[in-house]
Amino acid sequence: MTALTKERNTPERLNKRCNDPMAAAVVIFAGALVVLDASGNATKGVTGTGLTARGVAMATVDNSAGAAGAESIETEKGTWRFENDGTDTVDRTHIGGTAYIVDDQTVAATDGTGTRSAAGKIVDVDDLGVWVEIA
Structure with missing residues (x-):
């Protein structure tokens, strides 16, 4: 990409809500602390290292029978x-x-x-x- 040569309408994101693919075989309940695992998939908070806090789940999502990414979950910071x-x-x-x-x-x-x-x-x-x- 090259530098701007005219005005640009740059999109803005408030960054309060996120929607992420879920890890395989997990159920996340509404109100749960949600983290991203090493693969960038959402899972419920657990004791462990390398997790990134993402927010609180806005709804319960059941991906217990699905592969990673089969379901997505919305979280709020x-x-x-x-x-x-x-x-x-x-x-x-x-x-x-x-x-x-x-x-x-x-x-x-x-x-x-x-x-x-x-x-x-x-x-x-x-x-x-x-x-x-x-x-």
């Missing part, structure tokens, strides 16, 4: 409240730091000695859970 891990508990001293994925509804304060992927930035902690910004 933003600040969401997740369950606080009972052993590696996030508290108010962690605000501004990183929350780490335990499962599709739970986050922890640390990476579990290199076994957990980042969920996002800890925005707040209350009696009901941990508010995490997935950007």
